[in-house]
Amino acid sequence: MNTRRIALGGIALAGLVAFAASATLSGAAEYKVEDEAIKASLTGKAGDAGNGKKVFLNRKKGNCLACHVVASLKDQPFHGQVGPPLDGTASRWKEGELRLRIVNSKIVNKDTIMPAFHRAEGLHRVLKKFKGKTVLSAQEVEDVLAYVMTMKE
Ligand code: HEC
Numbered sequence: 001m002n003t004r005r006i007a008l009g010g011i012a013l014a015g016l017v018a019f020a021a022s023a024t025l026s027g028a029a030e031y032k033v034e035d036e037a038i039k040a041s042l043t044g045k046a047g048d049a050g051n052g053k054k055v056f057l058n059r060k061k062g063n064c065l066a067c068h069v070v071a072s073l074k075d076q077p078f079h080g081q082v083g084p085p086l087d088g089t090a091s092r093w094k095e096g097e098l099r100l101r102i103v104n105s106k107i108v109n110k111d112t113i114m115p116a117f118h119r120a121e122g123l124h125r126v127l128k129k130f131k132g133k134t135v136l137s138a139q140e141v142e143d144v145l146a147y148v149m150t151m152k153e
Contacts (some may be wrong), residue, residue: 028118029138036108037096042118042138052147055140062136062144067114070151083114088153099145102136117141 029042041047056062057076065073067082090098100107104116117136136144 028134031103033100033107035096036100037094038099038103039096041142042099042103043142045139045142047139047142047144047146049143049146049150052140052143052145055136055144056147061140062117064144072151086148086151088151090149090151091153095145095149098148099141102141102144102148117144 031038031042032040056064057073059066064070064086065076065079067080069079069081069085069087071085071087073079093101101114103118105112105114106116106119115135118134118138118141
């Protein structure tokens with residue numbers, strides 16, 4: 001009986017440690033804004049466009065179609081029209097400018113309704129379990145960016 005309790009305690013403790021580690025990992029990456037762009041990869045690595053497409057479509061992650069039309073995704077339901085169509089966006093903007101817009105569009109347009117996908121600071125009244133966490137991880141931002149970079153005219 002006692003050994004079992006101790007064993008369970010060990011599992012709970014291991015769980016806590018794992019949680020603490022993932023909370024740190026999902027914290028906001030540091031980045032430098034210059035010329036209205038974030039020129040360097042948030043992770044130092046290139047993004048994966050295939051995973052980026054999944055994050056882009058995922059209603060609990062990017063949910064980008066809630067506000068944007070993308071012609072190549074016409075098999076997907078519900079394209080919102082609150083934001084501009086993203087077709088050709090990678091011909092209009094440089095990679096660093098698009099990275100900045102995904103990280104935090106409010107840096108270039110403080111009135112935008114586009115959510116900041118990688119900003120942990122400055123959020124008000126967030127639920128405790130989301131505190132210090134970003135909507136998308138640094139790698140997810142890079143993956144979505146790699147996918148958006150395929151949207152050329
Ligand atoms: C709640 C609505 C909303 C959501 C969700 C949203 N956006 Fe936006 N987005 C906008 C609006 C509005 C603009 C227009 C620019 C502005 O408001 O500053 C915009 C602009 C953009 C632009 C610049 C487009 C151009 O060519 O000028 C890109 C790129 C972009 N969004 C990508 C994304 C991606 C990627 C996601 C998902 C991770 C996303 N957006 C989610 C509302 C949204």
